Amino acid sequence: MKTGTAALALCMAAVLTVFSGCSTAGGGEAGGTVSTADEKEDRREMEFYLTYPDYNTKAFTVSYDDGTIQDKKVMSLAKKYGVAVTFAPNTRWWGTSGWMDHEGYRVWVQRPTAAEIPHFYDGFEIASHTATHVMLAEVDDATIKQEVLDDMDYMEKLTGQRAIGMCYPGNSYNEHVIEVLREYGLIYGRSAAVLYKYELPEDFMSWLPTCHDAWEGCPELSDKFLKKNTHRLLCFYIWGHAYELDKPSLIEGTTRWGNLEALFKKMGEADNVWCATNGQIASYVLATRGCERTDDYFLNKSSMTVYAMHGDNRLEIAPGEKYIFADGSIEK
Incomplete structure (x- = not known):
């Protein structure tokens, strides 16, 4: 059940099914090298991705x-x-x-x-x-x-x-x-x-x-x-x-x-x-589509709690809360 978008993801105004991993700094074309399978798996494990309320996708x-x-x-x-x-x-x-x-x-x-x-x-x-x-x-x-x-x-x-x-x-x-x-x-x-x-x-x-x-x-x-x-x-x-x-x-x-x-x-x-x-x-899905996602944070702009995974961390992001990708903090 662990998948999602990489740190540089599309805005949540788009259809949820579009979520897919994208390259991050330190590998691929940006670094001039091809990422190893282990590096790709490490990035995958740290991805932030939305789930249903039971943390399944x-x-x-x-x-x-x-x-x-x-x-x-x-x-x-x-x-x-x-x-x-x-x-x-x-x-x-x-x-x-x-x-x-x-x-x-x-x-x-x-x-x-x-x-x-x-x-x-x-x-x-x-x-x-x-x-x-x-x-x-x-x-x-x-x-x-x-x-x-x-x-x-x-x-x-x-x-x-x-x-x-x-x-x-x-x-x-x-x-x-x-x-x-x-x-x-x-x-x-x-x-x-x-x-x-x-x-x-x-x-x-x-x-x-x-x-x-x-x-x-x-x-x-x-x-x-x-x-x-x-x-x-x-x-x-x-x-x-x-x-x-x-x-x-x-x-x-x-x-x-x-x-x-x-x-x-x-x-x-x-x-x-x-x-x-x-x-x-x-x-639930319509609520997630009303949220805001940038390179730095995920903001729950809906009236429902939104559930997500970031690496192995299970997240409950309440209405109005902002989750910061860099340090895993939540701003109320």
Whole structure:
């Protein structure tokens, strides 16, 4: 988990994933010689780099859409292995049920009632998915407002939790939709398009997950993620619909529920991964991007504590504090 930028690093206003080592005085072209492997490793060990709150540079997050009774089983597995999940229900569909033909397979879809909701998602983040699963890029602003604010207000009324993120129904969104949602206080929006990589988004309002939970390559991709040794902040993000977990697995000899449990166990037991909700990751990374970094110091200009490593030293840099690279001191 030890990586990061060298002493001469780019300003934190840029995307976090850009952080990489740069040459310092005493080696390379400046000194007219090529650094030895030992010298490079020494510099690497003294690098200052940002981490997640647990001092790791890798995070795992999950989101499930539509709000069905299968969410309960996902929550049970998440609690068992210490995994964080974000759920995005459609608030005006609560209490409905029926068969759904989904990609050639019939699944039973049943949603909890409004009476069950106040404690149904206790301990988990709730994101907006609109009130009735409307395609946001295909409707006017008045409908967007009605669908999104009605969804957020109703959920807050029943649970006390106000959404800070959107999971776009049908992957329907554009720049105008993003602009409108920002006005409603949302800080992230999850796409249904997948990245097959672990990079964080430049704009959290267009956040592409790593892969769908049922994808055949998910186990291999998660193994590669765990083996990564990086000083950049990365994130392994899966998404899906909990009712789809009742469908046959795409991986021969397995079940979708079994595959999900194996993934949760793998990530939950890993000591180099921060398991966090969508909102926790977006909030933290956005806070770090609002900080200031120069050749001499790192200034936390955000309202959150920022975590970092400098060599073997674990740092907690509180809001308003300045960390001085040269002597490792903190100015309040």
